[in-house]
Amino acid sequence: MAINEQEDLLVSKPSGSTRREFLQQASALGTGLAITSSAKAKGLPVNKINFSTPGNVTVSLVVNGKNKTLDVDPRVTLLDALRENLQLMGTKKGCDRGQCGACTVLVEGRRINSCLHLAAMCEGAHVTTIEGIGGVDNLHPMQTAFLKHDAFQCGYCTPGQICSAIGLLKEGHATTDDEIRESMSGNICRCGAYQNILDAIKEVHSGI
Amino acid sequence: MYPFIFTKVNDSAGAISAVGTNPHAKFISGGTNILDLMKMNIEKPELLIDINNLDFKKIDVQSNGNILIGALVRNSDLAYNATISKHYPLLSQALLAGASAQLRNMATTAGNLLQRTRCYYFYDTVMPCNKREPGTGCSALTGYNRMHAILGISDKCIATHPSDMCVALAALDTIIHVQNASGKRTIPFADFHLLPGDTPHIDNVLQPGDLITHVEIAALPFANNSTYVKVRDRASYEFALTSAAVALDVSGGTIKAARIALGGVGTKPWRATAAEQFVAGKPANEETYEAAAGLALKDAKGYQYNAFKIELAKRSIISALQNTGG
Structure with missing residues (x-):
């Protein structure tokens, strides 16, 4: 795909796509564009990596009690499969490095x-x-405790916590x-709600 | 991440057949380090073989008292195993001092042996690194080397071995069981990891096609009197600046035998044999502990930002000896 065609895509938002889909497309295109342009500008050879997959993998698994079948590139993590293939956006991507x-x-x-x-x-x-743990109408005791103890601020780390x-x-x-x-300690909270998270866990632990 | 072919095998014969002698094939079990490295384009396997279905998930006490640990036993399961926590507390403590609860639930015994250094220059693909790209140079020698090694170093690499578990295994008489197309063999733990020398890109003696099946710990009755002391920048979830695994056999105030190994300071898990031999027969007191610590660090070399580790490692050893020897 030529660069000008990518730019055309960037400015013409497909009418049927959601904001999230549009942002995802724009972000993916933008990243590719930046790398290619930067390499060309420096006179470096553009490394043509063949990203065609050697073979997708079909996986049957049970997510939140429901049978699911995925047809995925082997590089796809469980995190990305949950979010992008199964549209379960509750699980968050923070560092993407296990940190x-x-x-x-x-x-x-x-x-x-x-x-x-x-x-x-x-x-x-x-x-x-987190979607399988509880919802608005059937909160898990841990979710109730997090609400009661104000165990979050921005909430991004909360599903993982x-x-x-x-x-x-x-x-x-x-x-x-x-x-x-x-x-x-494997769950980092950027807002620093650690004391309240501890209080919430203790409450559920003691069965209060 | 570069593309790769993924395959899943159900037994060791299938694993060995799938891997052949392909130097570009890797086994995956926990995935906690290799996937990280694949995302960074540091590891680029062409074939990834999922061995999680293999039957190496048990911890068995042998008739001779040795403990046979399956390659796929998760770090958390090993740490909380009743036999390990009672008879080898240094191993249990070392495992629990590493990583996070989530990572310990994933990481396996064999994978822990094979984890690669966390040297930031190894991870930074725009910087020279002999371990990642042989012949490009070592950025740490004259760079920010606060986390780096002071023992077992070479002018090609001063990256530390990152594992806590391996420090405990170094202190014990551990044997690694390996299988390949030609048969089975065992490797003493001390011979498994390699010093960097002129080939820092080679971490251990495994050859293409080798599959680790078990890790065996020799019976050591006095290992029930043991400890793992870890010093790090954060209270949890951080690699060691220094650490010490110590087991002591003390009777009537005299040390009969000792096992001492160090982490965070060596380019491989570091057994302090000279210190072990020195304390044998000596009284269990501060004078002995300080002399042993000095002996263990006798050959240490500090760099611009990590020279503090020499004193810190001595204090870690003394602390561990105090914990076990009184």
Whole structure:
């Protein structure tokens, strides 16, 4: 695709697409454009990488109790498959490197970083995301506790915090304040709501 | 991330057949390090073989008292295993001092052995790095080398080995079980990781086609009196500046035998054999601990930003010896 054609696409928003879809398309095109232009400007050879996939992978898994089948490029992480293929936007992408915990989901009941797990590795897996934990009409006790204790500010890390906290309780190794803090250290909160997150987890833990 | 072919195998024969001797093939189990490196275009496997279905998920006590740990046992399962936490607390503590709860739920025993350095120049693909691109030079030697090694270094690389688990394994008599198309073999832990020398891009002695099946820890009754001390910039979820794994056999105030290994300071998990030999037969007191710590760091070399590690590592050893020897 020539550069001018990409630019044409950028300015003509397809009438049927949502704002999110349009932003995703514009962002993807913009990134490719920037790399190509920058390399050309420096007189560097543009590295033509063949991004055609050697073969997609078909994966059947259970997400929030429902059977799903994915046909994905093997590079797709569980995080991206949840968000982009299954339209479950509750699981957040923060660092995409296993450092922030925003993407925490439960696989077979255990908390993991979905950004460091390939969707292709999920054949037969039971995945629970924040959408499967509870909704407005049926809040999970951990969600209720997070609301009660004001355990978030911007809320971006919250789905990961809640999935992680549920995993923590199931593991059963953390009881004291220090143990809970240590066990939740894989979930970073940019707003610094840590004390309230701790209070929420303690409340559910003690069954108050 | 570069494209790759993905395949899933169900047993070790299938894994060995799939990998052949392809140097561009990788096994994936936990994925916590290799996927990170693939996203950064540092690891570029052409074939990725998912071995999570393999039957290496058990921790068995052998008739001779040794512990046989399956390659796919997750770090959290190993750490909380009743036998490990009772008889090898240094291993349990080391595992729990590493990464986060989520990562420990994913990361496997074999994968932990194979994790690569977190040297920031290794990760920064625009910077020279002999470990990533042989022959390009080492940016850390004259760069910001605060996290880097002071033992086992070469003028080609001063990257630390990042694992906590491996420090505990270095202190124990650990054997790594490997299988390939030609058969099975074992590798003593001390021989598994390689010093950087002139070839820092080669981390260990595995050859293309090798599959780690088990990690075996020899029976060591006094390992129940052991500890792992880790010093880091944050209270949790951070790599070690220095660490010390110590097991002591103390009787009537005298040290009969000791195991001492260091983390965060070596280019490979660092066993302090000279210090172990020194303390044997000595009284369990401050004088012995300080002399042992000095001996362990005798050959250390500090760089512009990491020279503090020499003293910090000594104090880590002394602290671990105090914890176990009184």
